[in-house]
Amino acid sequence: MELEAAKVLAAGIAVGLGAIGPGIGEGIIAGRALEAMSRNPEMSDKLFTNMLVSMAIAESTAIYALLVAFIILFAI
Amino acid sequence: MENISISPDVVFFILGFIPITSSHIALFFITMALTLISVYFYLTASLVPTGLQVVLEGVYEWFMEKASAAFPDQKRAERALALIMTFFLVIIFANLFGLLPIINSIVVHLSSGQAVSLFHTPTSHLSMTLAFTLITLTITHVTALMIKPLKYIGNFFKIGGILKARSFGGFAKAILEFLLGLLDIVGEIAKLISLSCRLFGNVLAGELMVVVIMSLTVATQFIFPMPFIILGIVSGIIQAIVFSLLSLNYISLAMASVEE
Numbered sequence: 001m002e003l004e005a006a007k008v009l010a011a012g013i014a015v016g017l018g019a020i021g022p023g024i025g026e027g028i029i030a031g032r033a034l035e036a037m038s039r040n041p042e043m044s045d046k047l048f049t050n051m052l053v054s055m056a057i058a059e060s061t062a063i064y065a066l067l068v069a070f071i072i073l074f075a076i
Numbered sequence: 077m078e079n080i081s082i083s084p085d086v087v088f089f090i091l092g093f094i095p096i097t098s099s100h101i102a103l104f105f106i107t108m109a110l111t112l113i114s115v116y117f118y119l120t121a122s123l124v125p126t127g128l129q130v131v132l133e134g135v136y137e138w139f140m141e142k143a144s145a146a147f148p149d150q151k152r153a154e155r156a157l158a159l160i161m162t163f164f165l166v167i168i169f170a171n172l173f174g175l176l177p178i179i180n181s182i183v184v185h186l187s188s189g190q191a192v193s194l195f196h197t198p199t200s201h202l203s204m205t206l207a208f209t210l211i212t213l214t215i216t217h218v219t220a221l222m223i224k225p226l227k228y229i230g231n232f233f234k235i236g237g238i239l240k241a242r243s244f245g246g247f248a249k250a251i252l253e254f255l256l257g258l259l260d261i262v263g264e265i266a267k268l269i270s271l272s273c274r275l276f277g278n279v280l281a282g283e284l285m286v287v288v289i290m291s292l293t294v295a296t297q298f299i300f301p302m303p304f305i306i307l308g309i310v311s312g313i314i315q316a317i318v319f320s321l322l323s324l325n326y327i328s329l330a331m332a333s334v335e336e
Contacts, residue, residue, distance in 0.1 A: 052314050052318075056274070056314050056315060057318065059278075060270060060277075063277035063281065064273060067273055
């Protein structure tokens, strides 16, 4: 396999596999937060901001995978 | 925007060896804008808030609520809030800088014949986010060390348990605690990477997504990037909030660990 082809493949695999975990995690966060909001609507403002923050943290592993893919594609 | 690169473009050099990049220039203009806004706010602030004052006071109160929940001491919360609000305002201006219409397409031709853009979203370069993270972590460690230096260092090197152990089981437990304390040092280094790369990666990904969609075909240059631009705005605001709240939590947790 040529180096260029290996780079493109590696970048695709890195993002593809790295996005699985955060996808599941964000789904769980959003689902639980909606459950809690529907059970107790008065809390929804507080829950919504906390949900966004924790989603952004859960998302960060996907972002790392994306960064690795960029580094593979453009910086090496 | 056409060529995708991770390292910033160097526009000129100060004294011949300090490189000034396009993101430096953009950040300088953001700082000027924030200074002007704060001077305007200081001069026109009134007891009955109107316009800009309502927005800024809303942001202040939201962060004040978070800070007074994180710190037991109100005075300390106000001191930390100065830093946190500055982070938030600079990052939110920097994240949304890429939306300005004409400014981002200004190109300068260097003496070497190379054409580089004069302005660039500051947070899509790792140097700025890394600098902000270093400020946060320095303040975290210095404030905790200033309160109780020995106790804070003892949180990482837990030698006390090993010296006090009387039985074999207690000794093994103390060794395990010591090793876990050493792992906290790795955790501190991981904070540096995670906090800076999260902001950098999100903003870079938001920008590159638009570039990739626009460069697909001629038909996708006009309406198709819009949902991705909106996604970029939302993630830019959220990442600014996340960065400031996480720095607040790091500072307050380090203080709480020495004062418990």
